[in-house]
Amino acid sequence: MGMMQEFREFAVKGNVIDLAVGVIIGGAFGKIVDSVVADLIMPVVGLIFGKLDFSNLFIVLGNVPPGTGTTLDALKKAGVPVFAYGNFLTVAVNFVILAFIIFMMIKQINRLKRCLLYTSDAADDTPC
Numbered sequence: 373m374g375m376m377q378e379f380r381e382f383a384v385k386g387n388v389i390d391l392a393v394g395v396i397i398g399g400a401f402g403k404i405v406d407s408v409v410a411d412l413i414m415p416v417v418g419l420i421f422g423k424l425d426f427s428n429l430f431i432v433l434g435n436v437p438p439g440t441g442t443t444l445d446a447l448k449k450a451g452v453p454v455f456a457y458g459n460f461l462t463v464a465v466n467f468v469i470l471a472f473i474i475f476m477m478i479k480q481i482n483r484l485k486r487c488l489l490y491t492s493d494a495a496d497d498t499p500c
Contacts, residue, residue, distance in 0.1 A: 402470065409466040417465075429458025 382388060414426050430444050433453040440450040447454050 405466055405470045405473070409462060409469060413465060413469070414462055426458040426462050429456070429461070431455040431457070 418426055428444050430447070431454065432447065433455055436442075436447065436452055437450055440446055440452065444454060444456060444458075
């Protein structure tokens with residue numbers, strides 16, 4: 373059996389196709405979560421804590437050359453080391469939200485699996 377034939381058999385298996393679909397949907401879902409965090413949650417958190425833009429929260433760790441702007445982008449372009457904790461906060465909130473959503477999805481899938489297993493048992497009153 374040639375390598376191309378083996379690759380075709382591997383690529384057409386259900387698990388590989390399911391994985392590919394999951395990766396594509398996961399990428400799109402990740403963009404939605406990024407937007408929810410950046411556009412909806414972080415502005416509210418910023419309003420509560422008095423800073424509206426978390427992306428510009430940073431601590432300068434080195435000397436700033438004269439004439440360099442004070443924004444994070446300007447400092448990075450000038451090669452100044454910065455501790456950009458605002459971006460980390462945004463990514464951390466994004467991760468927590470995504471992890472919670474995945475947890476809720478897995479929880480519902482497990483509930484549906486239990487429901488399907490017990491539907492044949494008429495004496496069981498487990499709600500689905």
